[in-house]
Amino acid sequence: MMDAALFQTLADPTRLRILEAMRGGECAVGDLVKRVDVHQSGVSRHLRILHEAGLVQVRPDGQRRLYSLREEPFRELEAWIAGYRQVWDARLDRFGAALERQQAARTPTPDEPT
């Protein structure tokens, strides 16, 4: 079962922007401070959280520290979602089978979220 901790780590807009910024490759803390509108102490704290969650890795480079993305948690997320994709696929299968059995079928109308 999926641990909520990963989602907890991703549940912050600043951290998401940090991850987004790191998609281009390694980033020093100072680079991220420029791109994300948060004080340096905040970026460092977020990076620590991301690191503890395994989402990023660090590499010293002189007096700077270069952060980059780690693949594993993303794969974990993909695997989790795959388990739910099965739900829709199964629904579609049943729907198709029902269609085959009875040519004229009416689909129920789901409600929209508020």
Next chain:
Amino acid sequence: MMDAALFQTLADPTRLRILEAMRGGECAVGDLVKRVDVHQSGVSRHLRILHEAGLVQVRPDGQRRLYSLREEPFRELEAWIAGYRQVWDARLDRFGAALERQQAARTPTPDEPT
């Protein structure tokens, strides 16, 4: 860009268990209370949050309310992750290209375009 609100909604173990329980199909609130070790009021609150996030839909059934999963946010998540999958794929491509260049240098096959 991905909204952190979706992750925020998923960042609770009780809500994850509720979603997990709903993978089998529609569930009444009472069913979920039995499967998740949380008081009924808590389950209702979590269901409201999940509904506002678009993760579930409701359907009245007499005095009960049947909740079920909605596909869209999961697709949204998949699309988000796909953007990061590209990162690893690109890394692998560069690695493979580097390997090819190295092998080419080892075995003198002339005339590779730079």
Next chain:
DNA sequence: TCGAAGTATACGCATGTATGTATATACACC
């Protein structure tokens, strides 16, 4: 209409979290 079952909400409490300021630590360069 009344009671009971199912569900939703109000409230208080305890805990968690994101932020900035200030300060500490690590490293480079002179």
Next chain:
DNA sequence: GGTGTATATACATACATGCGTATACTTCGA
């Protein structure tokens, strides 16, 4: 060693969140 740059941490503050208890709302059945 001393100074400046880069990064991390301590602290206080403001705010959000999850939980249970108690209560209101809705629907069914008699």
